[in-house]
Amino acid sequence: MTSTSAPLREVKARRTFTQNAWRTLKTAPLSAWFGIVVIILYALAAIFAPFIAPHGEAEVIGKAYMPSSEISLLGTDQIGRDIFSRLIYGARNTIGIALITTLFSFVIGGSLGVLAALKRGWLDQGVSRVVDAFLAIPVLIFALMLLAVVGKSVINLIVILALLDATRVFRLARAVALNSVVMDYVESARLRGEGTGWIVFREVVPNILPPLITEFGLRFCFVFLTIAALSFLGVGIQPPTADWGSMVAENKTLINFPAQYFPYIRTPFYPAGAIALLTVAVNFVVDWFLHKTSGLREG
Amino acid sequence: MHPVLRTVLQRLGLGIITLFAVSIIIFSSLQMLPGGYAQNILGQGATPETVAAFNKELGLDRPSYVRYGEWISNAVRGDFGNSYSGTGGSLKRSVSEVIGPRLYNTFFLAAMAAVIAVPLALALGILAALYRNSLYDRIVNAVTLTTIATPEFFIAYLLVFFFALKLKWFPTLSTVSNSTGFFEHLHRAALPALTMTLVIIAHMMRMTRASIINLLASPYIEMAQLKGLSKGQVILKHALPNAWAPIATVIAFNLAYLVVGVVVVEVVFVYPGIGQMMVDSVSSRDMPVVQACALIFAATYITLNLLADIVAIITNPRLLHPK
Numbered sequence: 236m237t238s239t240s241a242p243l244r245e246v247k248a249r250r251t252f253t254q255n256a257w258r259t260l261k262t263a264p265l266s267a268w269f270g271i272v273v274i275i276l277y278a279l280a281a282i283f284a285p286f287i288a289p290h291g292e293a294e295v296i297g298k299a300y301m302p303s304s305e306i307s308l309l310g311t312d313q314i315g316r317d318i319f320s321r322l323i324y325g326a327r328n329t330i331g332i333a334l335i336t337t338l339f340s341f342v343i344g345g346s347l348g349v350l351a352a353l354k355r356g357w358l359d360q361g362v363s364r365v366v367d368a369f370l371a372i373p374v375l376i377f378a379l380m381l382l383a384v385v386g387k388s389v390i391n392l393i394v395i396l397a398l399l400d401a402t403r404v405f406r407l408a409r410a411v412a413l414n415s416v417v418m419d420y421v422e423s424a425r426l427r428g429e430g431t432g433w434i435v436f437r438e439v440v441p442n443i444l445p446p447l448i449t450e451f452g453l454r455f456c457f458v459f460l461t462i463a464a465l466s467f468l469g470v471g472i473q474p475p476t477a478d479w480g481s482m483v484a485e486n487k488t489l490i491n492f493p494a495q496y497f498p499y500i501r502t503p504f505y506p507a508g509a510i511a512l513l514t515v516a517v518n519f520v521v522d523w524f525l526h527k528t529s530g531l532r533e534g
Numbered sequence: 535m536h537p538v539l540r541t542v543l544q545r546l547g548l549g550i551i552t553l554f555a556v557s558i559i560i561f562s563s564l565q566m567l568p569g570g571y572a573q574n575i576l577g578q579g580a581t582p583e584t585v586a587a588f589n590k591e592l593g594l595d596r597p598s599y600v601r602y603g604e605w606i607s608n609a610v611r612g613d614f615g616n617s618y619s620g621t622g623g624s625l626k627r628s629v630s631e632v633i634g635p636r637l638y639n640t641f642f643l644a645a646m647a648a649v650i651a652v653p654l655a656l657a658l659g660i661l662a663a664l665y666r667n668s669l670y671d672r673i674v675n676a677v678t679l680t681t682i683a684t685p686e687f688f689i690a691y692l693l694v695f696f697f698a699l700k701l702k703w704f705p706t707l708s709t710v711s712n713s714t715g716f717f718e719h720l721h722r723a724a725l726p727a728l729t730m731t732l733v734i735i736a737h738m739m740r741m742t743r744a745s746i747i748n749l750l751a752s753p754y755i756e757m758a759q760l761k762g763l764s765k766g767q768v769i770l771k772h773a774l775p776n777a778w779a780p781i782a783t784v785i786a787f788n789l790a791y792l793v794v795g796v797v798v799v800e801v802v803f804v805y806p807g808i809g810q811m812m813v814d815s816v817s818s819r820d821m822p823v824v825q826a827c828a829l830i831f832a833a834t835y836i837t838l839n840l841l842a843d844i845v846a847i848i849t850n851p852r853l854l855h856p857k
Contacts, residue, residue: 266676368555371839372832373794376812380828383816384563456683463685464798468813483687487802504695507688514683522679 263523270519277513281326288320293475309505313485322505324477330513332389332472333459336396340458341451344401348408349435349443353416362405369402374461382470392462392471400458407450411443418442445524452521456514463510479506538854541847549840556832557609560825561602592618605825614826618819629826633808637830639710640800640807643723644792647730652785655735659742659784666747678736686795690729690802697725708803726803730795738788745780749773779846786842790835 250258263271280287289308290296295315296307303310308319351359369377374396381395415421416439424438440447465471466480474481486503572580572588580588589595608615614629662671681689698706708722749755750773758772797809804810812827848854 368552368559371552371556371836372559372828373790373835375794375797376828376831376835379797379812379816380560380563380824383819383821383824386819387817460683460685464687467685467687467798468801468816470813470816480685483691487687487691503691504688507685507691511680511684511688514685515680518679518683 259527266519267523270516270523273512273516274520277326277330277516280323281330284323284327288317288323290317290320292321292324292477294320310502312482312502318482318502318505321477321482322479322509325479325482325506325509328472328476329459329462329466329479329510332393332478333455333462336393336400336462337451337455337458339393339397340400340404340454341447343397344404345408345440345447346435347401348405348410349412349439350431351405352409352412353421353431353434353439359409363409366402366405369399370406374399374403374457375464378461378465379468379470382465387470387473389472389476392465396458396461400454404450404454408443408447411446412439415439415442449521449525452517452524456517456521460510460514479510482506538848538850542844545840545843545847549836553833553836556836557606557829558602560828560832561605562598564821564825565598609826609829614829615822617815617823618821629822632823633811633826633830636806636808636811639805640796640809642719643726643730643800643805643807644789644796646720646723646727647734647792648789650727651731651735651738651788654731655738655788656742656781656785658735659739660746662739662743663746663750666743671743674739678740681732681736682740686729686733686798687802689732690726690799693725693729693732694802697728706803708805710806723805726799726805729799729802730792733795734788734791737791738784741784741787742781745784746773746777749777749780752776775849778849782845782849783842786838786845790838793831793835793838 260268260271289306293316296317297311297315307317309322310318312318312321347362351362377399378392378395382391385391385395421434421438424434429437462471463480463483466478467484469481469484472478472481474485483503483506572585572592572594576584576588586595593601605615612630614633617627617629617632658674662674665671694706697703704725705722706725708726710719710722755768755772758768763771796807797813799805800807800809801813808827808830812824812831815821815823815827
């Protein structure tokens with residue numbers, strides 16, 4: 236045998252990232268596909284809101300409670316604003332605020348959780364005990380109380396929900412990181428003399444990413460629903476900002492009209508349906524992802 | 535001491551400590567504002583004299599630990615002080631007086647939802663676990679996932695649309711007062727109770743299904759099946775004794791979830807409970823009422839979770855029959 240002999244078989248070119256992603260997507264069930272399509276549509280609506288919406292966010296285009304017509308696809312609301320345009324701007328505001336809040340809560344809760352798992356000792360004990368006390372109060376109740384103290388505004392809403400949600404993220408991040416910090420690669424990184432930052436972000440976080448991503452989807456849904464509930468209760472996002480939760484609240488009196496006035500009654504259903512559709516879509520995708528990462532893992 | 539008793543006592547002690555910590559968090563939330571509550575309410579233009587007078591009127595000028603001691607010792611006796619609305623006037627209202635009847639209404643609603651939801655959810659969940667991966671299981675999985683992901687008010691409005699507007703079985707608003715009779719109360723609270731039932735059935739069913747499947751996968755169940763026992767015997771004699779703990783946890787956890795759901799549902803149906811009251815007080819920043827409601831909600835939540843833990847401990851065969 237000489238080294239010049241031809242290779243036994245052709246080495247296949249490595250699949251690119253897009254090819255891999257496509258292969259994975261092809262095996263996704265129908266519900267996951269439905270979820271992905273819905274999420275993309277929502278994202279497009281949120282990003283290109285000013286180009287899609289026929290009218291302005293707070294623009295009064297006619298009389299109140301107009302039925303649908305050429306100038307207004309879904310009719311007008313209680314002070315004559317176009318409901319369709321407000322729905323599209325609502326995508327931007329409602330989803331944007333929920334996304335920012337979830338990101339903050341993951342940055343705070345996630346890094347604290349991994350750090351606590353890594354350092355143990357008094358830091359872990361201290362933060363864990365405080366978090367335990369916070370976990371004993373339902374988020375909605377706590378958020379309501381804090382909003383009463385600091386007053387209602389979007390910034391307050393984001394800060395309060397991000398902090399409350401971070402306690403939940405902390406718990407998960409700490410639990411999954413505990414399994415990772417005892418691994419040899421962390422030990423060897425320590426012996427190499429790497430700093431805490433390197434160990435957290437280059438060693439531990441990449442290895443606990445799948446459960447964290449799943450959790451991100453679920454936490455996003457939870458935050459999104461909590462913000463919608465708070466806005467519905469009148470203490471979340473304030474008018475005239477278009478937001479789905481408050482749009483339901485603004486039009487909720489219509490529901491008490493007799494059933495033959497259906498064109499009016501359906502008004503609160505649009506924003507409520509928009510909320511429901513997005514959370515269902517995200518849940519479908521997360522459910523599939525969860526199934527995929529927990530079950531058979533192909534490299 | 536019997537190990538079960540010791541564990542239960544430990545858990546009770548931990549629950550009391552948690553409750554204490556939570557009451558401190560709730561109380562001190564008022565202290566967190568930079569510049570203080572008075573400055574924040576009265577605005578930047580308030581003179582130091584007005585702020586001092588405002589603080590004195592609400593009793594906020596005394597040190598916080600004194601006020602906490604007073605607040606908590608009165609609270610455990612059911613006295614939550616006076617509401618800020620109408621302070622100084624002749625309309626001084628005690629928080630307990632305002633909360634009392636509403637608390638009854640809220641528990642009425644929650645109990646109603648629980649009575650419908652618990653048996654239904656357990657039965658459906660166990661069925662889904664026994665016939666898993668069947669068509670029934672898949673449909674149930676998709677439906678419950680959808681219900682969980684849907685905001686309570688959306689479900690509420692759908693129910694209003696069909697049962698109140700189309701079929702006219704129930705009123706759209708659940709206005710009840712002291713003079714409302716028991717059966718009338720049941721009728722008026724039907725739609726809010728049904729809304730909460732739908733929301734928690736989904737959670738409860740999924741959790742029941744997961745815990746039963748988990749149980750059926752254990753080696754001793756496989757052993758019992760391999761021995762040739764009938765399906766009924768396997769479930770009654772081998773699975774059930776170990777299933778009480780997860781089932782109790784599922785029930786208590788979901789009853790605790792009712793505590794949160796009740797706030798939104800009460801507002802939708804204008805039902806006079808403490809959830810609606812808390813939301814109103816948040817808008818008017820009436821802190822004694824908000825704190826009282828938050829404490830009641832948190833205490834209920836903690837107690838239910840504690841109950842779940844204790845049931846799980848005392849039904850645990852390994853603890854009951856120590857070696």
